[in-house]
Amino acid sequence: MSSTRDIDNLIEMMAKLPGLGPRSARRAVLHLIRKRALLLTPLSDLMQTVAATARECLNCGNVGTEDVCDICTSEKRANGELCVVEDVADLWAMERSGVFKGRYHVLGGTLSALDAIGPQELRIPRLIDRVATEAISEVILALNATIDGQTTAHYIADQLDGQVTLTSLAQGVPIGGELDYLDDGTITAAMRARKSL
Amino acid sequence: MSSTRDIDNLIEMMAKLPGLGPRSARRAVLHLIRKRALLLTPLSDLMQTVAATARECLNCGNVGTEDVCDICTSEKRANGELCVVEDVADLWAMERSGVFKGRYHVLGGTLSALDAIGPQELRIPRLIDRVATEAISEVILALNATIDGQTTAHYIADQLDGQVTLTSLAQGVPIGGELDYLDDGTITAAMRARKSL
Ligand SMILES: [Zn+2]
Numbered sequence: 001m002s003s004t005r006d007i008d009n010l011i012e013m014m015a016k017l018p019g020l021g022p023r024s025a026r027r028a029v030l031h032l033i034r035k036r037a038l039l040l041t042p043l044s045d046l047m048q049t050v051a052a053t054a055r056e057c058l059n060c061g062n063v064g065t066e067d068v069c070d071i072c073t074s075e076k077r078a079n080g081e082l083c084v085v086e087d088v089a090d091l092w093a094m095e096r097s098g099v100f101k102g103r104y105h106v107l108g109g110t111l112s113a114l115d116a117i118g119p120q121e122l123r124i125p126r127l128i129d130r131v132a133t134e135a136i137s138e139v140i141l142a143l144n145a146t147i148d149g150q151t152t153a154h155y156i157a158d159q160l161d162g163q164v165t166l167t168s169l170a171q172g173v174p175i176g177g178e179l180d181y182l183d184d185g186t187i188t189a190a191m192r193a194r195k196s197l
Numbered sequence: 198m199s200s201t202r203d204i205d206n207l208i209e210m211m212a213k214l215p216g217l218g219p220r221s222a223r224r225a226v227l228h229l230i231r232k233r234a235l236l237l238t239p240l241s242d243l244m245q246t247v248a249a250t251a252r253e254c255l256n257c258g259n260v261g262t263e264d265v266c267d268i269c270t271s272e273k274r275a276n277g278e279l280c281v282v283e284d285v286a287d288l289w290a291m292e293r294s295g296v297f298k299g300r301y302h303v304l305g306g307t308l309s310a311l312d313a314i315g316p317q318e319l320r321i322p323r324l325i326d327r328v329a330t331e332a333i334s335e336v337i338l339a340l341n342a343t344i345d346g347q348t349t350a351h352y353i354a355d356q357l358d359g360q361v362t363l364t365s366l367a368q369g370v371p372i373g374g375e376l377d378y379l380d381d382g383t384i385t386a387a388m389r390a391r392k393s394l
């Protein structure tokens with residue numbers, strides 16, 4: 001049993017991935033089929049491994065292969081600084097810049113009245129809990145400079161007011177900009193120039 | 198044994214696919230991990246199936262799951278017309294337009310002095326063989342309107358001169374344009390208005 005329908009289905013699945021469309025999915029699948037021994041089989045095997053082992057950190061929401069991620073378990077990262085980001089891609093962008101030595105909290109999105117996303121739909125209760133129970137001295141709100149990102153930052157700042165030093169990324173983040181698009185130098189500058197709320 | 202290295206490797210492999218880059222690969226992998234049961238496992242399974250079953254047609258170079266593809270074995274497609282394309286993606290573009298009812302021959306690229314790609318590196322000997330042995334009345338050179346595409350078309354026209362009616366796609370294909378970028382209507386118009394060489 002085999003059919004070109006499998007190839008069509010593969011293209012269709014790939015086309016739905018963020019950043020791809022039908023045309024790039026077709027190109028990618030043709031490329032994979034041409035190099036099937038060298039690329040397609042290893043890629044499939046790796047996806048199987050990742051599907052079986054990847055999970056979200058129960059503490060911070062980072063993606064890893066343990067119930068609690070490397071950053072949360074590393075004692076070196078317990079410097080009292082907690083960086084709040086919207087998405088794992090933002091955490092990765094921050095890690096690539098190498099400027100931040102503390103721990104993270106991944107919200108999993110932003111508050112949005114339009115999409116009916118309230119604090120309970122995000123990791124905000126868990127954040128409040130962490131600030132109350134962990135030895136955290138500073139919470140850095142590294143949310144995107146979008147309306148939803150800033151609304152979310154203000155909501156969190158209200159919730160944590162008086163319990164901890166609150167800062168946000170300062171200069172370098174362009175209006176409407178998203179962290180994951182920025183180069184390492186911009187992120188580094190924004191982190192170094194962070195300001196009190 | 199598992200590690201975030203698997204996730205990094207997966208991103209790296211995805212980033213090398215045509216049309217993707219590091220950023221879209223990261224986004225795609227995060228999306229796949231978030232929906233791992235729903236997306237990552239089925240995608241991996243499908244890739245395994247395609248890796249095991251996909252192959253190039255021994256006759257025309259099309260991609261399918263048999264030694265000789267559906268189009269080559271279909272008697273309905275034996276109308277004497279043979280459409281020569283550079284790439285399987287071009288064959289697919291032609292099929293999407295639905296205008297062509299004959300068979301194909303996929304060269305697997307174009308002649309290129311710069312890249313040292315001569316007739317032997319493409320399926321040109323096989324094309325000459327097909328024209329000599331199959332009941333072919335017309336060869337339609339549907340190559341890209343690029344310099345290399347047109348050089349290749351002229352080379353093939355020279356080789357087949359006097360043996361068969363030679364045509365090429367006419368109006369509708371923009372200068373420098375590639376078939377796989379065109380909409381179905383443009384391909385249909387170009388095919389209908391094809392001209393003798
Ligand atoms: Zn963690």
Ligand SMILES: [Zn+2]
Pocket residue numbers: 254255256257258259265266267268269270
């Ligand atoms: Zn074939």
